[in-house]
Amino acid sequence: MVKKEADYINKFNQSRDIISQFLITTKEIKKDKNNKPYVEFTLQDKTGSIKARMFTNNCKKRYDNISVNNVYNIVGKIREFPVGSNKFNILIDDIRDSKKYNMDEFKRTAHKLDKHIEYFFNIQKEIKNKDMVKLLSSIFTDEILREKFINAPAAKIHHHNYKGGLIVHTNEVISICLNLCQVYEKLDKDLLITAAILHDIGKIETYDLDENNLITINRKGKLLDHIYIGANMVEQQCERLDINEEVKTKLVHMILSHHGQKELGWGSTVDPLIPEALALHHADDISAKLTKSLDNQ
Template sequence: MTKKLENDFVENLDQTRSISSKFVVVDKYIKKSLNGRYYISLVFSDRTGRINGRMFPKKNAENILESIDVGGVCRLEGNVNEFPQGSGNFNVIVNNIVGLSEGEYDLDDFVVASQRDKDELVGEVRQLIKSVENQDLKKLLRSFFCDKDFAEKFYTAPAARFHHHNYLSGLLEHTVEVLKISMTLCELFPELDSDMLYTGVMLHDIGKIQTYKYDLTHIEFSEKGMLLDHIFISSDMVKEKIKALEIPEEISDKLLHMILSHHGDVSNGWGSTIDPKTPEAVALHYADNVDARVKDILQNGVKR
């Protein structure tokens, strides 16, 4: 085993060795092994990524679990372990974990945010809204993005708890990326209603500003997010604005259909309440899925 390194980051935990490092506790569970022994399953993170951990206390596993603060920064000592052997998947066998107070760590080591220029991304949103020719759709987009409170939340929110774009301003980054993919689709298929597609892109995930609660180091589901999910919340937010603005039904039905079907066929089990049936709904689904899947692998590595 190689020499223990102090204060190393997740991105470097790719070989068997001992560590003493600081991480945010993202999640914690009690689990039972095949031999009947209880252990603690943990998820840790820093600004470079996430890693799973396991702790095998000789007794009082539940008391130890209770003492671990989800969302708090801790110092852990343990051994980096490849499991299964040869898989390239590393986790940490935790020997000791101690919660830290402010002043005992540098917050910049743990804040995960989009690496894209935020002002540039916001500029893309504003340019898109300006380019929309359908006045009803433009009015709808402005009712959201010209609202200072909504815009601030949208530009800061993560796009997920796990998987893709799960960091501050991840929702903004994801939306602009889906928009770019959709623009290419409109070049390939000029028959698409670009105003309708781009509006669907901009609004399909807006419910995520209510789906998650988060701070600088931790993302978790809000109670509303757990009960309703972002697809319903997004649709409900848009429907409320549509009613207030008196958007024509032939426009509102197509737009709400895009939002409700953007996770693809109902049979996928990904949350859509109806299969995508219009060209714009199909385009949104695949643009959204491509961005999410590619980003997930870029962030978290090849699935094994």
């Protein structure tokens, strides 16, 4: 079965019927406002992902019969919800097994990855602080680490959840931080951009990709999380390279606090206490939330 151009997720811009193939990446039983259970799925093709809901009297049975990371024929309706929001999901009428499909149609990867790689490494040439230059050079001249960073996703579900998503997200955060430096000239530009480059480096040890670019959170990621992993990686590198203590402390602080205040419950172990840490948190938050919002249009 060959997907028609209009049946790719990035082409969903109006309410209509649909019969097409999708990879199911998540499934969950939820309850509507009347406390009636339904199944919510995340559907994916090579152009993006979309939420889909199935209301049925056999909710648990349908949930049990659907396997995550398999391709299915989906029969249903694309609908704008809420009305007027220009955001779309799918109301599923039926799910059928797919016997024939091309897995390449469902592998998500970064768009124009070469351009993102070029931008990422060119921006590092603008940093003047010698300790930060030495740190970044040491990390990204490691061929294995460099390759992991280029290919890693930024998440399993929430944002930039595809091969190459980490470098795309990182570049967005860098770009936002550069603009903040133009507005707020007292910000330490070298510190902020170096921290932006490294803020999610722990994700290279958090997620695994299989041959079909399907993402799983590995045991290390589940037990330690990317914030701790990344802060620990950077601290060890700084100590090995005898990086200035103040530079090391600020960079580690910014990684540990880039999800905002501890009370938000988003994973930060300390509150952002310096201006650059606050700027990094908001740049990271904008990239994640705005990307998710635009992906849902």
